[in-house]
Amino acid sequence: EQTLRDVADERGVSLGAAIDPDTLRRNPSYWKTASSEFNLLTPENALKMGPLRPSRHTYDFRDADAVVEFGENHDATIRGHTLVWHNQKPDWFQAWEYTPEQLRAFLRDHIHTVVGRYHGRIDAWDVVNEAVADDGSMRRTVWSDALGEEYLADAFRWAREIDPDVDLYYNDYGADEVNEKSDAIYDLLERLLARDVPIDGVGLQLHALGDWPDPDSIAENVRRFQDLGLEVEITEMDVAYHRGEAPSNPLEVQAEYYRDVVDACLEAGCETIVTWGVGDGNSWLRGFKDFGERYTGDPLLFDDRYEPKPAYHAVKDTL
Numbered sequence: 001e002q003t004l005r006d007v008a009d010e011r012g013v014s015l016g017a018a019i020d021p022d023t024l025r026r027n028p029s030y031w032k033t034a035s036s037e038f039n040l041l042t043p044e045n046a047l048k049m050g051p052l053r054p055s056r057h058t059y060d061f062r063d064a065d066a067v068v069e070f071g072e073n074h075d076a077t078i079r080g081h082t083l084v085w086h087n088q089k090p091d092w093f094q095a096w097e098y099t100p101e102q103l104r105a106f107l108r109d110h111i112h113t114v115v116g117r118y119h120g121r122i123d124a125w126d127v128v129n130e131a132v133a134d135d136g137s138m139r140r141t142v143w144s145d146a147l148g149e150e151y152l153a154d155a156f157r158w159a160r161e162i163d164p165d166v167d168l169y170y171n172d173y174g175a176d177e178v179n180e181k182s183d184a185i186y187d188l189l190e191r192l193l194a195r196d197v198p199i200d201g202v203g204l205q206l207h208a209l210g211d212w213p214d215p216d217s218i219a220e221n222v223r224r225f226q227d228l229g230l231e232v233e234i235t236e237m238d239v240a241y242h243r244g245e246a247p248s249n250p251l252e253v254q255a256e257y258y259r260d261v262v263d264a265c266l267e268a269g270c271e272t273i274v275t276w277g278v279g280d281g282n283s284w285l286r287g288f289k290d291f292g293e294r295y296t297g298d299p300l301l302f303d304d305r306y307e308p309k310p311a312y313h314a315v316k317d318t319l
């Protein structure tokens with residue numbers, strides 16, 4: 001029987017999963033599912049600044065390399081996630097009393113070093129992650145506080161400088177449908193593009209947590225970003241219910257939603273869909289903050305034992 005990956009390959013669609021290197025080393029079922037069912041992989045955490053930067057002047061690429069090499073060994077394309085974010089910064093960052101010039105030099109070096117290292121091996125980078133707040137205003141972060149909005153343009157330019165070929169993405173959550181936040185991101189990217197900032201695409205995370213974005217509205221959103229000249233990818237999909245609100249046939253309803261989203265996305269010309277993990281047992285929803293209390297924890301295509309779920313078959317049949 002064909003795997004999901006076989007079908008995705010045939011259709012020219014990229015079907016991806018976020019990967020954790022430790023689980024890859026430990027768990028043969030995870031290893032096998034990751035390599036045979038997906039044709040795109042992205043390190044779930046290993047390329048973030050925290051894991052990569054044990055100290056201000058050093059890098060630790062071991063985990064990131066492990067995921068990238070695993071992907072290469074299995075002919076998967078790799079998404080890089082992520083260069084500039086307000087979360088998962090190194091612990092030492094807290095105590096660092098930097099000047100804006102120092103912070104800017106640090107970020108430039110970080111982007112040059114990390115993007116440069118994976119030149120020709122990573123196909124797309126989430127250069128900036130979650131820079132817009134939920135109400136559409138610019139999120140206040142260490143980056144915006146010290147460097148102003150201009151850090152956005154700089155980050156994309158530094159990435160482009162070191163790798164002329166890689167696709168550069170702006171990535172965010174809660175902006176999957178046409179809404180206040182995606183309107184703001186649209187305006188932001190339009191402004192940056194008008195200034196020739198090198199942005200190739202926008203990543204819609206699509207964490208469907210309780211409130212599931214409407215597939216028709218996702219399609220409309222995809223199209224308007226494409227009309228700006230941008231590629232659109234679904235970068236972190238998972239589908240959960242508010243605790244206590246799941247229907248009696250949760251896996252079937254979840255499967256329908258996966259199918260409707262993939263359908264809408266492909267129809268609109270978005271041909272990369274990444275799920276945020278491999279099996280439910282690896283989902284970040286199980287361990288992140290109080291998410292386990294707020295949402296049901298079986299959001300992915302495979303269950304805890306890496307058996308395909310109804311959602312798996314729904315996606316496969318839709319491709």
Ligand code: XIL
Pocket residue numbers: 044045129173205236284288
């Ligand atoms: C999450 C990881 O899945 C967790 O393992 C980690 O503890 C926190 O970050 N948006 C993003 C991802 O862009 O990087 C986040 O990943 C999930 C939300």
